[in-house]
Amino acid sequence: MPKDGIGASSKRREDLRFLTGSGRYTDDMNLRGQAHVHFLRSEVAHGRIKAIDTTAAAAMPGVVRIFTAADFESVGGLPCGWQVTDRHGQPMQEPKHPVLADGKVRHVGDPIAAVVAETPEQARDAAEAIGVDIDELPAVIDMKAALKDGAPKVHDDLASNLCYDWGFVEENREAVNEAFDKAAHVVSLELVNNRLVANPMEPRVAVGDYDPWGDMHTLYTTSQNPHVIRLLMGAFVLGIPEHKLRVVAPDVGGGFGSKIFHYAEEAFCTFAAKALKRPVKWTASRSEAFISDAQGRDHVTKMELALDADHHFTAIRTETYANMGAYLSTFAPSVPTWLHGTLMAGNYRTPLIYVNVKAVFTNTVPVDAYRGAGRPEATFQLERAIDKAARELGVDPIELRRKNFIQPDQFPYQTPVAVVYDTGNYQATMDKMLQVADHAGFEARAAQSKARGKLRGFGIAHYIEACGIAPSNLVGQLGARAGLYESATVRVNATGSLTVMTGSHSHGQGHETTFAQVVAEMIGIDAGQVEIVHGDTANSPMGMGTYGSRSLAVGGSAIVRATNKIIDKAKKIAAHLLECAPEDIELKDGKFSVAGTDKSVEWAGVTLAAYVPHNYPLEELEPGLEETAFYDPSNFTYPAGAYGCEVEIDPETGKVAIVGFSAADDFGNIVNPMIVDGQVHGGLAQGIGQALMENCVYDKNGQLLSGSFMDYTMPRADDLPSYRVDHSCITPCTHNPLGVKGCGEAGAIGSPPAVVNAVIDALHRGGHTHVSHIDMPLTPARVWAAMQK
Numbered sequence: 001m002p003k004d005g006i007g008a009s010s011k012r013r014e015d016l017r018f019l020t021g022s023g024r025y026t027d028d029m030n031l032r033g034q035a036h037v038h039f040l041r042s043e044v045a046h047g048r049i050k051a052i053d054t055t056a057a058a059a060m061p062g063v064v065r066i067f068t069a070a071d072f073e074s075v076g077g078l079p080c081g082w083q084v085t086d087r088h089g090q091p092m093q094e095p096k097h098p099v100l101a102d103g104k105v106r107h108v109g110d111p112i113a114a115v116v117a118e119t120p121e122q123a124r125d126a127a128e129a130i131g132v133d134i135d136e137l138p139a140v141i142d143m144k145a146a147l148k149d150g151a152p153k154v155h156d157d158l159a160s161n162l163c164y165d166w167g168f169v170e171e172n173r174e175a176v177n178e179a180f181d182k183a184a185h186v187v188s189l190e191l192v193n194n195r196l197v198a199n200p201m202e203p204r205v206a207v208g209d210y211d212p213w214g215d216m217h218t219l220y221t222t223s224q225n226p227h228v229i230r231l232l233m234g235a236f237v238l239g240i241p242e243h244k245l246r247v248v249a250p251d252v253g254g255g256f257g258s259k260i261f262h263y264a265e266e267a268f269c270t271f272a273a274k275a276l277k278r279p280v281k282w283t284a285s286r287s288e289a290f291i292s293d294a295q296g297r298d299h300v301t302k303m304e305l306a307l308d309a310d311h312h313f314t315a316i317r318t319e320t321y322a323n324m325g326a327y328l329s330t331f332a333p334s335v336p337t338w339l340h341g342t343l344m345a346g347n348y349r350t351p352l353i354y355v356n357v358k359a360v361f362t363n364t365v366p367v368d369a370y371r372g373a374g375r376p377e378a379t380f381q382l383e384r385a386i387d388k389a390a391r392e393l394g395v396d397p398i399e400l401r402r403k404n405f406i407q408p409d410q411f412p413y414q415t416p417v418a419v420v421y422d423t424g425n426y427q428a429t430m431d432k433m434l435q436v437a438d439h440a441g442f443e444a445r446a447a448q449s450k451a452r453g454k455l456r457g458f459g460i461a462h463y464i465e466a467c468g469i470a471p472s473n474l475v476g477q478l479g480a481r482a483g484l485y486e487s488a489t490v491r492v493n494a495t496g497s498l499t500v501m502t503g504s505h506s507h508g509q510g511h512e513t514t515f516a517q518v519v520a521e522m523i524g525i526d527a528g529q530v531e532i533v534h535g536d537t538a539n540s541p542m543g544m545g546t547y548g549s550r551s552l553a554v555g556g557s558a559i560v561r562a563t564n565k566i567i568d569k570a571k572k573i574a575a576h577l578l579e580c581a582p583e584d585i586e587l588k589d590g591k592f593s594v595a596g597t598d599k600s601v602e603w604a605g606v607t608l609a610a611y612v613p614h615n616y617p618l619e620e621l622e623p624g625l626e627e628t629a630f631y632d633p634s635n636f637t638y639p640a641g642a643y644g645c646e647v648e649i650d651p652e653t654g655k656v657a658i659v660g661f662s663a664a665d666d667f668g669n670i671v672n673p674m675i676v677d678g679q680v681h682g683g684l685a686q687g688i689g690q691a692l693m694e695n696c697v698y699d700k701n702g703q704l705l706s707g708s709f710m711d712y713t714m715p716r717a718d719d720l721p722s723y724r725v726d727h728s729c730i731t732p733c734t735h736n737p738l739g740v741k742g743c744g745e746a747g748a749i750g751s752p753p754a755v756v757n758a759v760i761d762a763l764h765r766g767g768h769t770h771v772s773h774i775d776m777p778l779t780p781a782r783v784w785a786a787m788q789k
Contacts, residue, residue, distance in 0.1 A: 503543010
């Protein structure tokens with residue numbers, strides 16, 4: 001078999017161009033004759049636009065044209081890709097999201113006008129000369145206040161600021177209430193899942209182009225799913241037939257969810273390119289990204305856990321307020337509902353669960369999926385409540401979890417929140433985490449910390465997530481307005497090399513390496529003979545992109561299907577060449593052999609015959625060797641793992657230092673262990689960042705107080721420990737051909753509760769037993785204040 005096939009820690013082939021500055025990002029696209037656009041954005045969170053005066057700006061040097069909402073009267077609004085039905089059977093309130101603010105601004109950063117000029121500087125200067133008369137209105141920022149009678153409405157045409165009031169499982173509600181009435185012990189915890197800014201290394205960019213001869217539109221954009229952008233923008237916003245619209249997402253410098261969605265700037269650049277008959281380019285500044293990129297999390301929750309006298313979990317009840325921001329971003333409604341409520345069972349045998357979510361419009365930047373998307377929120381609630389229960393009951397938090405784990409012989413396991421876990425072994429991942437963390441030596445380390453005047457604590461969390469998004473028939477019933485399959489075309493060249501065109505998109509995941517490993521393993525050739533192509537709707541089949549840890553489980557499975565079709569046809573060609581029946585042909589190490597004989601033909605010999613069909617069964621087979629396949633999963637995949645965090649607190653300042661972090665994950669089968677390690681490391685950094693420092697803050701007037709890296713703290717290398725990462729506990733997924741589960745979001749899901757649990761443990765060990773919870777981020781000021789009561 002190839003040395004760089006499945007299981008090899010092959011170095012990422014794409015890193016050569018990235019590390020040498022040879023990557024080709026959207027901002028590198030500079031088309032002949034292009035103009036540049038600068039958006040004039042609202043400086044107030046809420047107000048009526050009384051007048052826009054562009055006279056002086058239009059006369060400034062280099063200005064090509066100034067656009068306002070009046071230019072988009074014939075254009076649709078940005079669509080929402082998921083409709084949620086509330087607990088009363090009514091569809092959510094769904095306001096229009098205009099490309100440019102129409103009559104009203106609804107958050108700081110809402111685009112009011114767009115100046116197209118010859119240079120970025122000229123466009124920016126002219127934008128500053130536009131006169132805008134805005135009648136400022138009271139802003140609603142707090143979600144609970146936004147739902148009060150008489151609160152200012154973000155959208156005047158809606159009945160209220162409530163997008164939906166969702167209950168799940170609604171039929172269980174009374175039974176859950178009864179279980180709480182009968183419970184021997186009830187734990188209640190009110191907590192905040194803090195709002196985050198994604199901050200990928202590369203800001204968003206859009207370049208629109210138009211070819212009048214073919215009436216062809218092209219958009220170059222920083223997207224995680226170019227085919228979805230083409231569908232949404234073409235069909236619902238600009239009315240462009242898909243065969244007349246090409247979307248290209250070249251190298252993309254990180255996304256973390258924020259580049260899944262269709263944004264106004266993409267629609268504008270595409271629209272303006274046709275209107276002006278020249279390319280139009282926009283590149284976001286970092287400050288602009290803070291007020292225009294979809295943000296993440298922002299939940300306020302009351303979490304309750306009921307236990308019987310033997311400490312078994314009997315019921316869970318949650319009430320969550322989820323911030324939608326000013327508009328509905330592409331997948332925003334699904335995040336606090338179906339991506340959150342369906343994971344509230346966690347790894348545990350809790351028979352009754354009820355989740356209530358009130359989604360609220362506020363005068364803030366829209367909120368949507370951010371690494372983990374709903375799963376981190378569910379895990380944080382559950383794992384914090386379990387730790388609090390253990391302290392109140394005086395039991396070991398590890399043993400309390402073990403007592404309530406779903407056991408290996410109970411799979412497949414039907415949860416009370418709809419999903420069915422196919423495989424898992426949570427005892428094994430807990431054991432492995434405790435081993436790699438050297439939990440047995442913790443007390444000695446704690447004593448050493450105490451001798452130095454520091455408080456040391458150990459916190460654990462066990463998570464599960466639903467990945468491999470998603471079975472189309474299921475999500476269609478739940479409100480998804482798109483299928484969530486994936487696609488692949490495998491083209492074999494005459495000399496035996498292959499080009500794989502995938503609907504998945506890589507923006508840091510290493511697809512060009514891992515997808516090639518899969519194909520190389522199946523055929524038995526070197527991975528260097530396999531090229532992976534992605535990101536261009538003109539040369540890949542319709543696919544749904546990359547998010548939800550779906551690339552290998554769904555995209556990889558489509559590649560497996562297409563490659564199997566290739567192998568089946570190649571075996572028929574080989575059978576003809578070797579004068580035997582196709583069922584007698586075996587493929588191993590890149591060679592076709594007749595079973596039980598020494599007759600064989602090399603892979604390249606068969607591929608050449610497919611394209612030079614001199615000796616070829618033309619009556620039975622077409623020439624050529626190219627196949628396309630689509631894969632729609634039958635279920636989600638369910639990665640799970642145990643995380644252990646060890647912290648040291650300086651009691652004089654409240655400063656938390658993470659001195660150890662251990663992760664034991666079950667990701668199913670592993671294609672490239674090194675890349676998996678990197679994915680976990682990245683997720684852990686983002687989860688630790690949320691737990692200790694990141695926080696997106698608005699004042700009461702809707703002004704973003706954390707609108708730059710001077711105010712929004714990001715984790716640096718010296719804030720993070722050297723991780724101990726293990727993924728040797730493997731229970732393969734049972735329903736995809738690779739047996740994989742997904743790894744990209746795990747670190748961001750399991751780490752926040754592990755960090756907070758560790759801090760609370762350290763405080764209790766130091767005598768601060770009055771502290772039962774501190775909301776994230778656990779800054780020195782918050783920890784110190786909690787210690788001082």
